[in-house]
Amino acid sequence: MAIHFERDDEGVVTLTMDMSGSANVMNAEYHEAMGETVARLEAERDHITGVVLTSAKKTFFAGGDLNLLIRITPGNGSEALGFLEEVKAQLRRLERLGKPVVAAIDGSALGGGFEIALACHHRVALDDDRIRIGLPEATLGLLPGGGGVTRLVRLLGVQPALPLLMEGKQLRPARALQAGLVHELAATREELVEKARAWIRANPAPAQPWDEPGHEVPGARFGDPDLYGLLAAAPAVLRKKTHGAYPAPEKILAAAVEGAQVDFDTALRVEARYFVELATGQVAKNMINTFWFQLNGINAGGSRPAGVERSAVSKVGVLGAGMMGAGIAEVSAKAGIEVVLKDVTLEAARRGAGDTPGITPTDSDADLAGCDLVIEAVFENRELKNRVLPAAEAAALPDAVIASNTSTLPITGLASAVSDPTRFIGLHFFSPVPKMRLVEIIRGERTSDETLARAFDYVLRIGKTPIVVNDSRGFYTSRTFGTYVTEAVSMVAEGVSPALVENVAKRAGMAVGPLAVSDEVTLTLQLKIRDQALADDPAAAGALGDHPAFAVLEELVAEGRTGKSGGAGFYEYPEGGRKFLWPGLSRYAEADAGVTEKDVEDRLLFIQSLETLRCLDEGVLTSVGDANVGSVFGFGFAPWSGGTVQFVNSYGLTSFVERADYLADTYGERFRPPASLRDRAATNTPY
CATH class of the missing domain: 3.90.226.10 (2-enoyl-CoA Hydratase; Chain A, domain 1)
Structure with missing residues (x-):
């Protein structure tokens, strides 16, 4: 019974x-x-x-x-x-x-x-x-x-x-x-x-309040x-x-x-x-599919290598006590893990540790002794990372997992800085770390199953949701999210009202408008990522160097408008007041830019879904669940849609292909749907 x-x-x-x-x-x-x-x-x-x-x-x-x-x-x-x-x-x-x-x-x-x-x-x-x-x-x-x-x-x-x-x-x-x-x-x-x-x-003999007379x-x-x-x-x-x-x-x-x-x-x-x-209705189906079935599948270990025993991290070393490193140290300590937080100076390390129990601040690699996991969270600069990683690896346990919190630099390349690339992996946290649920685990070409499993177990231990992706520039989340921001800035360059871009993005369900996000991550960082990509792959110069979005970013940075942290970007940040779009952006606006509100919305959503499908085709993503959950929890893709791939499914494959072709014919080949999607549409085979 x-x-x-x-x-x-x-x-x-x-x-x-x-x-x-x-x-x-x-x-x-x-x-x-x-x-x-x-x-x-x-x-x-x-x-x-x-x-x-x-x-x-x-x-x-x-x-x-x-x-x-x-x-x-x-x-x-x-x-x-x-x-x-x-x-x-x-x-x-x-x-x-x-x-x-x-x-x-x-x-x-x-x-x-x-x-x-x-x-x-x-x-x-x-x-x-x-x-x-x-x-x-x-x-x-x-x-x-x-x-x-x-x-x-x-x-x-x-x-x-x-x-x-x-x-x-x-x-x-x-x-x-x-x-x-x-x-x-x-x-x-x-x-x-x-x-x-x-x-x-x-x-x-009780009665419910609502059954009482009167x-x-x-x-x-x-x-x-x-x-x-x-x-x-x-x-x-x-x-x-x-x-x-x-x-x-x-x-x-x-x-x-x-x-x-x-x-x-x-x-x-x-x-x-x-x-x-x-x-x-479709919205409930989208959300149930992603936030129940796919999310539970991920948290149950759907992307964890089979046959590897569960592990428990006992001591974590975090390199870099800035906002990201301090956040990683905090969530690790609150999960009951011993933490060593290292920075160039003891003062900086202490500042990052704050008053969180369980964190030992230091300026010495020697204090990383006994660490079975080291997470590098220094500035997004390959040379700097290449300097701090070998010293930390030498001080930690011989079999310690060595991880980088890089958001864009390929893991396989960074792994060359350590003696054993099989123990090297990417652990991409999102800001602010204590609040953001997702961690993107990036597997390099030589990362072992055991290393991946140990990283996966650590992410679950600290109460986060892990998605697993293969190595690529920008991996999945940064790469796809980057298309959202650059598409928005491109529309500004085309003469579309910045306020329209921001409002349509929020109406479409995006967590934050793309110009506001651009300010948050800083305009200079976007240019540095572009420059690093060009340095690593000169063949990308045509696509990146001539992109209209970067011309706008360069102009604003040249005028000292570097983003929120610099006090000015696409937005003005008055002291004690609410931010507002910089009136000077009117220099780009045209009375009739020829872009409808519907086209603005679809350009912002479609570009992210199309980039996700390319990540699936290239093997960067190996799971539709990782794609959907990662898009919503990682970069705020419209939750009502169930994520970037579910958006394609619910739109209807044939209808999505037709709309993407229209956008490609009108705005550029970046909207052209991949052959894999056309094949699925022909056989009506959803992802």
Whole structure:
């Protein structure tokens, strides 16, 4: 039985959810088991004093079965709606049993799992920081369709519930208690059950707040000016954040507000219809595919070499205590790894270490003794890297992994600086390191499987998501992201309004406008990367040397506009004020540049997807999942799309080829789709 039913001498029934598989999920097995369980509870009601709902798994309940959800289409939407209505009806019967029902949350309760808990009269959670509680459906392009919107709005009120729903927040138990999602915490599993039973004894005939006579949704009284203010402002505020690219927050807002104005059971129906509308849409499918299936596959070791034993880094040496090196040292130390942070001076090393425990600042290579991993994070200069790497390798353990945090320089070339290139690898972190989830692992021509596996294990250890790519200039992320920035600057050179470029990029779902990003990374760095590429490959002079984007960058740098760190770039940075686009860019603007808004958007998105496909063709990328996850987490490609390759799939291969050919004919051969894509389009074979 998927839900074990056990009644003790006091009449307390313990329901232990134990679906087949590693986690409890809301699928047909759950539906059948809960239906039978609720029917039995109703039949034996007179012999029951209360119900404790718990789990036999590591998690309380994992949520909806995404294997089923991703298959919902407009054609079977009514069937999905019927299933959802039945699931909700079961929970409705459970909370109206007339007996106290307590959720004993002994593991993470997310999505459908927390919706089950919300249908219980009382919620006690184990006070364990590994546990997460919440309704994260919005992060997968969905809304909580099992009663989550309806119950949370009635529990907390419209305004307090909306951030939790629209942002998909996952809270630790202590924070969930503060937010009102759970009623009590317990220090141990024994105390968890005892508190549940104690509440049952003290509350023999409870009812949910929304089933009490005269109940009103907190803060949703008709005529309340605060409510009208919220209703008037919320859609505009939301649109400013999402630019209309993310339907889930909009539907959550609609379901919450509309549901608050009607009775509880009608609100459940409103919620269910909005859920199915989202589930049949393409955005949810894109996000589920990438942020669930592909991301979980990566974190489970999909790109890790098979047959290599797991390893655990014990001591990391970080070379360079600047922003990147300090960030790498911080996340390593917080993961419980001993860290040595080395810089040219002890003062600089101390400044980089800050007050983070577990970091030893130094200016001596000798202190790298005992390190089984060394990560070089000095300036992006090959000569400098070639000087610091051999000394660090000599001081570390004989079998230590030696890594470079370079964002563009080929790893195979850098490996020549160390005595054993099989132990050399690229570990490309993103700034700011503590916040950015991705690490791009770059395998050089001679990097061994063992080295790659050890690097992979380290990245997981520090709580990051690893993607694995093969060596190339710029690897995958920097190379592809570079096309986004240069395409934007090219449009400025063509006379397109800089404000239009920035606004269209954000409307398309990009995390940051390309001109703002250009300022962040500095205009000088982009020119240095171009110059290094030209020095290494003079044959690239035609493509790089004559690129209109670099002419603009050179002009701005010559005028002292080097980027944000220099105080001026494409933007002005007034002290104490908000940045704004430099009015002097009007020198490039033309009244009619001949580039439509749609062309601006597609040039920015298509150029990144096309470069990704070239990386797949060249073997730089070996996994579509690495491409999608890397594009969103690494350089902020529009999350609604599911990533650069999923964008091609969802656009439709034939339609994408036709549009890319138009862009190539109009704006240049860089938009010409590769032969591999044409072949796939001819056979309708998605990536």
